[in-house]
Amino acid sequence: QKEVEQNSGPLSVPEGAIASLNCTYSDRGSQSFFWYRQYSGKSPELIMFIYSNGDKEDGRFTAQLNKASQYVSLLIRDSQPSDSATYLCAVRRLHSGGSNYKLTFGKGTLLTVNP
Amino acid sequence: GAVVSQHPSWVICKSGTSVKIECRSLDFQATTMFWYRQFPKQSLMLMATSNEGSKATYEQGVEKDKFLINHASLTLSTLTVTSAHPEDSSFYICSARTGGGGNQPQHFGDGTRLSIL
Numbered sequence: 001q002k003e004v005e006q007n008s009g010p011l012s013v014p015e016g017a018i019a020s021l022n023c024t025y026s027d028r029g030s031q032s033f034f035w036y037r038q039y040s041g042k043s044p045e046l047i048m049f050i051y052s053n054g055d056k057e058d059g060r061f062t063a064q065l066n067k068a069s070q071y072v073s074l075l076i077r078d079s080q081p082s083d084s085a086t087y088l089c090a091v092r093r094l095h096s097g098g099s100n101y102k103l104t105f106g107k108g109t110l111l112t113v114n115p
Numbered sequence: 116g117a118v119v120s121q122h123p124s125w126v127i128c129k130s131g132t133s134v135k136i137e138c139r140s141l142d143f144q145a146t147t148m149f150w151y152r153q154f155p156k157q158s159l160m161l162m163a164t165s166n167e168g169s170k171a172t173y174e175q176g177v178e179k180d181k182f183l184i185n186h187a188s189l190t191l192s193t194l195t196v197t198s199a200h201p202e203d204s205s206f207y208i209c210s211a212r213t214g215g216g217g218n219q220p221q222h223f224g225d226g227t228r229l230s231i232l
Binding site for chain 2: 034036041042043044045046049088101102103104105106107108
């Protein structure tokens with residue numbers, strides 16, 4: 001089982017709709033969870049992070065975490081064409097054998113918002 | 116805040132050349148920096164974790180003699196790809212984190228696209 005799994009998509013939604021991006025992880029010791037947006041040819045840009053069960057809202061974005069189910073999601077309300085990008089889920093856990101925290105990325109979900 | 120600057124953005128060079136990539140945290144002190152590599156349509160793969168003043172921790176399968184990492188100060192880490200070959204062509208991205216603890220987010224540089232001819 002992969003450490004961090006995402007549907008590769010592409011996920012296509014009309015402008016103004018809600019886009020729902022999902023991510024599951026295998027390590028129950030994972031401590032914090034991040035969503036990054038990556039435009040083609042660019043580096044990832046942090047959107048949100050969450051480390052407690054429940055919802056966390058920031059503008060049009062809501063991150064949801066369920067540690068019992070090992071599941072984290074990102075909802076984008078009122079999707080805009082500029083939201084079209086690859087969304088990377090990343091999970092942080094303590095690096096084995098050391099004191100550094102390691103961020104493991106999923107392969108990303110390609111989101112296309114159609115005007 | 117939390118700006119990470121990476122230089123250069125593009126490198127094209129001949130096989131056998133060594134290439135150095137710099138990563139700087141501009142407005143914060145980065146105790147820990149990370150180096151990733153990303154191939155087309157793939158996710159980011161962590162290569163190594165670098166702590167200021169100590170040796171980098173490399174991920175399994177990453178040759179430490181091939182990818183030299185130096186984290187000499189709290190604001191600068193460098194990755195040197197030694198004797199680069201075409202298979203080293205990739206998108207290299209550095210990342211830095213403020214302070215310690217597992218909940219601090221990582222911020223990424225703009226990446227370096229390396230092409231080895």
